[in-house]
Amino acid sequence: MFCCKSTKNNSSNPSQIENEPKILFLNYSIKKTSTGKREITFINKKIATGKVKQNPFETIENGIPNDLVFTELNKKQKIINQLLIKNPLVKKVEYVDESKRFKTKIIDFDEMQFSIRLQLKNETKYITISNFAENEPLIKTQIW
DSSP, X not given: OOOOOOOSOXXXXXXXXXXXXXXXXXXXXXXXXXXXXXXXXXXXXXXXXXXXXXXXXXXXXXXXXXXXXXXXXXXXXXEEEEEEEOOTTEEEEEEEOTTSOEEEEEEEOXXXXXXXXXXXXXXXXXXXXXXXXXXXXXXXXXXX
């Protein structure tokens, strides 16, 4: 009779799981209303184990009108971090024209989906997205 013993430890240390780096993926939809304002709708979120290799965001100082400000808040609504999201309704497209020259075209959309990917901090409880240069959040998302 053969007997097998597993050497794998099946019990996980809860504090070790909490300390593993996590990536937060948030998906939103943004659209222009008939009055010219913008509405943002939360689509979904996903939290995965891992580290973000590079930060795709810019600092707030580089903002221009129609950009968005992404804010991480703790449970007491205190700001942990703020980053800039370039206007998701405007896309810059490069192409080659008939004479084989590179051209740039700016396309302005009325509706678009966009994603946010960031390194999740343990103290992050809420995410808000606001218009640049305005303090009023367009949307607030609870993380935990």
